Amino acid sequence: MSGRLGREFYAVGAAALAPRLIGRVLVRVDDHGVRRAGRIVEVEAYLGVKDRASHAFGGRRTARNESMYGPPGTAYVYFTYGMHYCMNVVCGREGEPAAVLLRALEPLEGIEAMRAVRPRARRDEDLCNGPGKLCAALGIGRAENGLDLCEDPRLFIEEGAAVGTRRRGRRPRIGLGEAGEWKHKPLCWFERGHRCVSRG
């Protein structure tokens, strides 16, 4: 049993936090008190107002991305493509909208509960190998947007075991449109060779 990550862990820039999240464990305690958890194996950093690929580019602030402006350790969950949710961990200083997108998990606990809500995923490694999939599997949606990962009993991240540099890969972020120079910056980190990474 390992402890919950605290405020100071999240109070760094997105490019510093992102690789440190690899190997940690995202925990969701659902309405029935059932724990669903997964080891973080793929993340992306969104650096803030200067990052053209970020929802907060240029200081953009709307109802959707409001939680990006909250304190470090806030969950930023947004709705996209008319049907999927994606979860970010807000980081840096409060008021500066930086965040790390959680892209893939290795399912560890509550796998039956995950299967129940994602019946089409045949193999365990297909339950959480994408940002929309992991939110669906863990039951993370609109109601979880803005939760404080440092305090809330329903959603938090445990220390787990950080993955060392040798076992980490790094590449450009996935799924961006034309974000200029920002499209190609290597701001996606993943655990090398892990079967649950969304793309090799």
Next chain:
DNA sequence: CGGCCGATCAGCT
């Protein structure tokens, strides 16, 4: 395995 496409809505022009 890779490419195309539809689902469906918030935000922007």
Next chain:
DNA sequence: GCTGATCGGCCGA
């Protein structure tokens, strides 16, 4: 009216 930090079904090689 178009695009998107996506997914899964269907198609062809």
